[in-house]
Amino acid sequence: MLRIPKHIGIIPDGNRRWAKGNGLEKKDGYVHGLDPGLRLLKAARSQGIQELTYYGFTVDNCRRPKEQVTAFSSACVQAAEMIEQEHAQLYVIGNTQSSCFPKELIPYTHRSRRPDDNKQLKVNLLVNYGWEWDLKNGWITRDIPRIDMVIRWGGMCRLSGFLPIQTVYADFYIVKDLWPDFHEQQFLNALSWYQKQDVTLGG
Numbered sequence: 001m002l003r004i005p006k007h008i009g010i011i012p013d014g015n016r017r018w019a020k021g022n023g024l025e026k027k028d029g030y031v032h033g034l035d036p037g038l039r040l041l042k043a044a045r046s047q048g049i050q051e052l053t054y055y056g057f058t059v060d061n062c063r064r065p066k067e068q069v070t071a072f073s074s075a076c077v078q079a080a081e082m083i084e085q086e087h088a089q090l091y092v093i094g095n096t097q098s099s100c101f102p103k104e105l106i107p108y109t110h111r112s113r114r115p116d117d118n119k120q121l122k123v124n125l126l127v128n129y130g131w132e133w134d135l136k137n138g139w140i141t142r143d144i145p146r147i148d149m150v151i152r153w154g155g156m157c158r159l160s161g162f163l164p165i166q167t168v169y170a171d172f173y174i175v176k177d178l179w180p181d182f183h184e185q186q187f188l189n190a191l192s193w194y195q196k197q198d199v200t201l202g203g
Contacts, residue, residue, distance in 0.1 A: 003195050005148035007051040008044065009170065011162055012037065013154030014178030016068070021178075027071040029180065034075060036182030038082050041123065043184045045086075047191060051122040053144065054079070055162050059130035062100040069100065076127050077104045084108075089120045093141055094128035101128040111143065131161040139165065146170075148199075151190045153179040171197050 012033050019029030037054060044052055056076040062069055083090050092108040094101055105127055124144055134140050141163060147170045150162065155176040159167060173190040 003199075004048050004191065005194055006049070007053070007145055007147050007166075008049055009053045009055070009147045009150040009162060009167060010037075010040065011055045011150065011152035011154075011160065012179040012182075013152055013156055013160075015072075015180060017154070018178040018180040025067075027065075027067045030068075030072045030075040031078075032180040034078055034082065036179060037079055038086070039184065040182060040187055041083065041086060041088065041121070043187050045121050047188075049121065051124070051145065053124040053126065053147065053163065053166075055160070056094070056125050056127040056129070058126075058161060059095060059098070059100070059128055059133060060161075062098070062128065073100065073102045076125065077102050080105055080108055080125060083123050083125070087120065088123040090123050090125065091143075092125045092127050093144070094126060095130065095133050096128075098128055126163070129161075131164050135164075141166065149173060149190065149194050151175060151187070153177060153182065153186075169199075171199070 015029035015033050016026040018032065019026050041052065057072045080090060080092060090108050091111050092105045096106060096109060144166055147163060147166045149171045150167055151173045153175045155174060157174055171194055173193055175186050177186065
């Protein structure tokens with residue numbers, strides 16, 4: 001490919017709708033989003049992507065029924081463990097002072113600095129994230145670089161508070177399929193689409 005985005009934001013939407021459509025309870029959809037996340041990570045690495053940011057869950061999501069909050073919190077913990085097994089440089093960002101933040105993820109809330117960091121895929125995971133929390137506390141995510149492209153599964157055309165500063169010039173690609181129905185070709189289609197965009201950054 002001629003032009004590859006350095007940093008891609010991933011909004012993995014549609015877990016609850018997928019669960020309902022497959023005769024499951026809404027809370028059961030989140031665990032089915034884990035394998036797609038891992039497969040996307042591997043696809044991104046193979047295409048030379050340098051950084052990924054996954055939207056885990058937001059502060060607002062914590063207003064959902066308790067069983068759903070427990071389910072997506074647990075899924076984020078499992079996702080972090082899976083990402084770590086891939087030897088990616090994992091960084092978890094979110095409001096750690098809230099009871100909704102999984103304490104198991106505290107060790108990942110500081111960027112590691114190792115000699116081989118530049119050779120590793122960087123993966124950011126937003127957990128119990130809120131854009132107002134981010135900006136009112138002095139732009140906590142300032143260490144996360146500008147995002148070149150956001151890919152959202154589930155057909156919805158909105159950012160839902162996803163890193164408002166980093167996405168200021170991001171191209172936005174929508175996948176109609178629900179996140180648990182991810183397949184690699186969707187990701188490759190997004191990369192192909194990105195090559196055709198006129199990126200001027202306002203110039």
